[in-house]
Amino acid sequence: MTKGIPSATGPVLHVTGLTKSYRTAGEEVAVLRGVNLTVAAGESVALTGESGSGKSTLLHLIAGLDAADGGEIRLADASVAELSDAERAELRRDRLGLVFQQFNLVPSLTVEDNLAFQSRIAGRHDAAWHHELVERLGLGRFLKRYPEQLSGGQQQRVAIGRALAVKPLLLLADEPTGNLDEDTADEVLALARDLVKRSGCGFLMVTHSARLAATLDRQVNLHAGVIA
Amino acid sequence: MQLATLLIGLISATALWSGVQALNQQARTSYDRAAATFGGARTAMLVARTGVSFPQELFVELRRAGWPVSPMLEGRIQIEGRSFRLLGIEPVTLPAEVGSAPTIGKAGLQSFMTPPGEMLVAPETLSDLKLAEGARPQGDGGAPLPPLRVQTNLVPGVLVVDIGIAQNLLKMPDQLSRLLIGKATGRHPPLESVAGDKLRLVEADAETDLERLTDSFHLNLTAFGLLSFFVGLFIVNSAIGLAFEQRLPTLRTLRACGVSARMLNAVLVLELVSLALAAGLIGLVCGYFIAGALLPDVAASLRGLYGAQIPGHLTLKPQWWVAGLAISILGALAAAAVSLTKALRLPLLATAQPFAWQQAQRRWLTYQSAVALVAFAAAAGFLWFGDSLISGFAVLAALMLGAALILPMFLEIVLSLGQRYARAPLGIWFWADSRQQLSGLSLALMALLLALAVNVGVSTMVESFSRTFLVWLDGRLSAEVYVSAANDAQAHEIKAWLRERPEVEAILPGGRADTQLAGAPLEVLGLPDHATYRDNWPLLQSTENAWVKLRPGDAALVSEQLARRLHLSLGDRIEVPASGGNWTLNVVGIYADYGNPKSQIAVNFAALTRRFPEIPLTRMGLRVAPPKIPALISALQEKFGLDDRNVADQARMKAESTRIFNRTFSVTAALNAFTLGVAGVALLTSLLTLANSRLPHLAPLWAIGVTRRRLAAIELLKTTSVAFITTIFALPLGLLVAWCLLAIVNVKAFGWRLPFHVFPLQLLWLTGVAMAAAVAASALPVIRLARMQPTSLMRIFANER
Ligand SMILES: Nc1ncnc2c1ncn2[C@@H]1O[C@H](COP(=O)(O)OP(=O)(O)O)[C@@H](O)[C@H]1O
Numbered sequence A: 001m002t003k004g005i006p007s008a009t010g011p012v013l014h015v016t017g018l019t020k021s022y023r024t025a026g027e028e029v030a031v032l033r034g035v036n037l038t039v040a041a042g043e044s045v046a047l048t049g050e051s052g053s054g055k056s057t058l059l060h061l062i063a064g065l066d067a068a069d070g071g072e073i074r075l076a077d078a079s080v081a082e083l084s085d086a087e088r089a090e091l092r093r094d095r096l097g098l099v100f101q102q103f104n105l106v107p108s109l110t111v112e113d114n115l116a117f118q119s120r121i122a123g124r125h126d127a128a129w130h131h132e133l134v135e136r137l138g139l140g141r142f143l144k145r146y147p148e149q150l151s152g153g154q155q156q157r158v159a160i161g162r163a164l165a166v167k168p169l170l171l172l173a174d175e176p177t178g179n180l181d182e183d184t185a186d187e188v189l190a191l192a193r194d195l196v197k198r199s200g201c202g203f204l205m206v207t208h209s210a211r212l213a214a215t216l217d218r219q220v221n222l223h224a225g226v227i228a
Numbered sequence B: 001m002q003l004a005t006l007l008i009g010l011i012s013a014t015a016l017w018s019g020v021q022a023l024n025q026q027a028r029t030s031y032d033r034a035a036a037t038f039g040g041a042r043t044a045m046l047v048a049r050t051g052v053s054f055p056q057e058l059f060v061e062l063r064r065a066g067w068p069v070s071p072m073l074e075g076r077i078q079i080e081g082r083s084f085r086l087l088g089i090e091p092v093t094l095p096a097e098v099g100s101a102p103t104i105g106k107a108g109l110q111s112f113m114t115p116p117g118e119m120l121v122a123p124e125t126l127s128d129l130k131l132a133e134g135a136r137p138q139g140d141g142g143a144p145l146p147p148l149r150v151q152t153n154l155v156p157g158v159l160v161v162d163i164g165i166a167q168n169l170l171k172m173p174d175q176l177s178r179l180l181i182g183k184a185t186g187r188h189p190p191l192e193s194v195a196g197d198k199l200r201l202v203e204a205d206a207e208t209d210l211e212r213l214t215d216s217f218h219l220n221l222t223a224f225g226l227l228s229f230f231v232g233l234f235i236v237n238s239a240i241g242l243a244f245e246q247r248l249p250t251l252r253t254l255r256a257c258g259v260s261a262r263m264l265n266a267v268l269v270l271e272l273v274s275l276a277l278a279a280g281l282i283g284l285v286c287g288y289f290i291a292g293a294l295l296p297d298v299a300a301s302l303r304g305l306y307g308a309q310i311p312g313h314l315t316l317k318p319q320w321w322v323a324g325l326a327i328s329i330l331g332a333l334a335a336a337a338v339s340l341t342k343a344l345r346l347p348l349l350a351t352a353q354p355f356a357w358q359q360a361q362r363r364w365l366t367y368q369s370a371v372a373l374v375a376f377a378a379a380a381g382f383l384w385f386g387d388s389l390i391s392g393f394a395v396l397a398a399l400m401l402g403a404a405l406i407l408p409m410f411l412e413i414v415l416s417l418g419q420r421y422a423r424a425p426l427g428i429w430f431w432a433d434s435r436q437q438l439s440g441l442s443l444a445l446m447a448l449l450l451a452l453a454v455n456v457g458v459s460t461m462v463e464s465f466s467r468t469f470l471v472w473l474d475g476r477l478s479a480e481v482y483v484s485a486a487n488d489a490q491a492h493e494i495k496a497w498l499r500e501r502p503e504v505e506a507i508l509p510g511g512r513a514d515t516q517l518a519g520a521p522l523e524v525l526g527l528p529d530h531a532t533y534r535d536n537w538p539l540l541q542s543t544e545n546a547w548v549k550l551r552p553g554d555a556a557l558v559s560e561q562l563a564r565r566l567h568l569s570l571g572d573r574i575e576v577p578a579s580g581g582n583w584t585l586n587v588v589g590i591y592a593d594y595g596n597p598k599s600q601i602a603v604n605f606a607a608l609t610r611r612f613p614e615i616p617l618t619r620m621g622l623r624v625a626p627p628k629i630p631a632l633i634s635a636l637q638e639k640f641g642l643d644d645r646n647v648a649d650q651a652r653m654k655a656e657s658t659r660i661f662n663r664t665f666s667v668t669a670a671l672n673a674f675t676l677g678v679a680g681v682a683l684l685t686s687l688l689t690l691a692n693s694r695l696p697h698l699a700p701l702w703a704i705g706v707t708r709r710r711l712a713a714i715e716l717l718k719t720t721s722v723a724f725i726t727t728i729f730a731l732p733l734g735l736l737v738a739w740c741l742l743a744i745v746n747v748k749a750f751g752w753r754l755p756f757h758v759f760p761l762q763l764l765w766l767t768g769v770a771m772a773a774a775v776a777a778s779a780l781p782v783i784r785l786a787r788m789q790p791t792s793l794m795r796i797f798a799n800e801r
């Protein structure tokens, strides 16, 4: 495949000295002031911090959705900062799983097509893995439905399945249970943890719930632009 | 942005509509002026049962018996080689309600009636003749005519004199053409007891001849205006939809704060009405300019097609302004109706949709298709049972409505077929997403469909017409040079002179008489028995040796118009009133006579001069070898003092006729192009409206790793492909429209049917134009998407409220 796609040995994510500031109304606001973070393969990490502390910003930079001001992000052996826009898109497509708080799914496609969407365009579709995901996420009954016909919890299960179908190196989730009630959140997260272990990828999840954070391997806190 | 599109929509809707209305109004005013000329069809009258005139004694007898009648004599005279309609009236008995008479006045009466009398003319006629008021032009025989006096409300081309003078000028002593009937003051004996069977009563008609003739033209204009108006409303509708969508959060907050739904709606309506008022005013001003720009062409068309005279400058009534504003406001409210009812019923909390988009879409498609089928059934019904111009237009309207409504279903079928056969995930998404976008784009696509179909229809018609017309013109104008002498004496001299010229291969005398047949004007054309006509005259149907059968003078060729109007076929007989009594003629052929508002028949020239001895014999066609034409024309002009109007070569006449017909259709072509442009704008506004709500559809794909540029390219491809499918659907529809225009509307409107041709190059060109419009319309939203900041896309995923 293309250059810069890392292999799955060592830490999957290595962030050093990452900085990012936003200009709003002529004023520079430094959101990230030198973030260091490592996630190993098979490890699940909870990223906590108060609202507006820059958790989403950090996640977006790691995913290559936006460009950092300084510092380095290494995904396996690729340096995200050195990639072009198109190469970063390719990296996301082939090696990353992304789950957000909402609007993860393509509304015009059925659950089935949504689940296979990323793995197919990445050319990494694996029918056996796909079936296992459907089975474990309990989506068998809903395959022909459209996203808007599903409950919030069901939608997030499809989103997790879609992200993991591509067998990513790293699963990034930004408050994936933020719109769900407590019971559903627990259930969805349990499924996610379980599947992450099965696939052996790294897992970085943003949450502001200490209770949920406690269920992961490790917790890190973002405060005043750095991870303590 | 949506304010701008809203205004553009309202302004173009109002402008096109009111522009067309201004043109119609202008023309109507002129027709009223024409009708005001004494003895228009608005007055009941008595005419001869046989022949074109009757003795004056009948008038005296009827008057004595208490009939409120007034005599009139009509004929044609020539001034400087040009033919004018001469009306002789008797001002004292002229009924008050026939129009212009009262303006002659008591004082004027004296000078009008006593020699040398006066000749009343319209200001246009005066300037046409290049004469001043009071001048005395020369008549046929060289004797001076009565001095000219201007009367402003007279129709151009008509000369009005006292009846005695008219009888002299027309060499019809003691003869009358008709008796106008005024309001009865007392009881009078029945017509038969006074006049026997010599006279026939013609009832007053609410519509004048000119109005009836030009109805189709105005209906045509109105139809276009209406179409543009609706296409404009499409824009308004989508702009309002967008504005509403964007304000939804604000409206919710306001409602949550305790503002009543009624209050909210009142405010929204007020806002809309003031916007509509402003846009309406601008639209009216634009409409005025549009009408002003089109008027010369419309006037030329009406003159060329119907001989109607329309002054070249606009005069507008106050009603026009009021109507224009009203239609702007009503249009805006109609376009906003859906959004306003939504606002009225706005739930305080955004609730989840009970149906998936697919189910909702299926319902909507089924419902629309059902209505479309009803429309098609109506079109078939109108086609089958209808027999008027209005029903012809009804067929067209129902057909287009049905096609517009069935369009989304058609697109849905094509797109789901595409989806079924797509394999790549992006391919599946491409088709699925296009399907989902249908409901948002369908109005704009319908507008595109209608605009395109009308464009295809009209341009096919125009092209069919010009092709047929040019061939026909070649047949009709088969002599190389046409001469029209100032009077019979000069015509005689010219003929003598021409016979001496070796380059003149043949002199073909021509003549024309005007009479009436079945209550409508009829032209009788005299054609000499010559190979030129036998070989070239465009016959649609004929019996064997039709030209030979014309020779004895008991047979005629009839124009297609007349044949259709009176349901004549070969072998039928017609009774034509001639000077000496009725003339019975066998129909031996039917010929095409495109563009002539009057019915016409062609008979042998010698027979015509026997039956109508009074007609001027001043016209002739000459067969000349082409290289000798210019020299002959200048020699003729020099020798006999003729000008360009009196001597014309074939090429110039053809150019002139072609020009008139091109102008006739240039109005439609202009409106046509405008509709297509408006449809493009409708597509643009719909795409802009959709652009915002499309972000949640596109953001997941971007997050998954599809670049913005690729997304933009796919979006562009999506719009152009639905536009393309629409275009493919529009082409056969357009051809159907063309067929309706040629085979139904034209036959009813003009009395002739044109052969139907398909012009593939033209269709290709229109397809190209439509695709260019679609690309242009999607360019802005697509460029915006390609350049979109990542943060605007990322914001979608985080619940930041
Ligand atoms: N596109 C942007 N432009 C300007 N400021 C932004 C932008 N995105 C985020 N911010 C600011 O950066 C800070 C961190 O935002 P975010 O990463 O969303 O925080 P968190 O996810 O921890 O709540 C906030 O103060 C926010 O206002």
Ligand SMILES: [Mg+2]
Pocket: A055, A056, A057, B798
């Ligand atoms: Mg956040």
